[in-house]
Amino acid sequence: MDVATATDRVVYDQGFYAVLDYEPEGIYLFAVGYADAPNSGLWRLDTQARSLQQIVSQQTVDYVGGGASWYGDLAPGDQPPASLSNPLGRAFFKDRLLRLDLKTHAVSPWFRRSGKEVRAIGVDGLGHPIVTVSSPTDAGTSTSEELWLVTGPELGNQIYAGPGSNSPGFVGFGTPLADSQRLWFGSKKGVYLYTPDKKFQMVSTAVGEVGGRCS
Structure with missing residues (x-):
């Protein structure tokens, strides 16, 4: 159009x-x-x-951004957690994030959390992936949720840690929106802001996705 x-x-x-x-x-x-x-x-x-x-x-691609495709796999030598007994859940379990360069098609590992489900949900203004880390269950829920900003291979800052989707306190972050050096996250609880000084706070109780850039 x-x-x-x-x-x-x-x-x-x-x-x-x-x-x-x-x-x-x-x-x-x-x-x-x-x-x-x-x-x-x-x-x-x-x-x-x-x-x-x-x-x-x-592969099932999680996200495309920052000149790369981000997707997961089960790292060599790792096993799905004991909390997953369902064959389908174990077959699709991924504890490592891979980066595929869209120009060269070179693949490199960037982030790994053995025994945890890892998934890229977006990138910051510099193309660094934002990653959720969760503890999955056979019921399709999770018992914990973490949010990470991964700035390089095996280099990450944990932004958030809290209850999983089997808890009323589950936040459930959506795809972030990069605005200058900040990151805005919509969620089931409200809008959260991450700033360069590594502060992460709720700035609104309005639920849903962030739909446009903020000035």
Whole structure:
């Protein structure tokens, strides 16, 4: 859709994909899963050439941003926690975050929490991933939740620690929005702000996602 001219056009109409990210070089998509199958893969759609290029085949990508694709796996030598006995839960358990450079396609490990579920939910203004760490259960809930800002391979600052989704106190952070050097998080409890001095506080009781940049 061209907002200036109020016109639209179809750029691709094959397969079943959803949008992960919009970048100058194209639109990043994933294949939508069905039944018990998860979402998978990563493709770049060139809207001018109307062509689709596969970048990642099987992995479920958490987030695209900061010039990279972020996704998880079970680190070599690690095992799912004892709290997971369900075969499906154990099969999809991921305790490590990997970075795939969108230009070189080089893959490097960035963050690992053995026995915990790790997932990227966004990036800060410098492209560093924001990661949730949780303790999963067979019921599909969690007993704890942590929030980390990962500034380099195995370098991270813990922003928050609290109860998991099986507790009334669960915060449930959504995708953060980077604004200058700050990060704004929507959640089930309100809006939280993380500042360069490493302070993290609730600034509003309005629940939901942060929908636009703040000045």
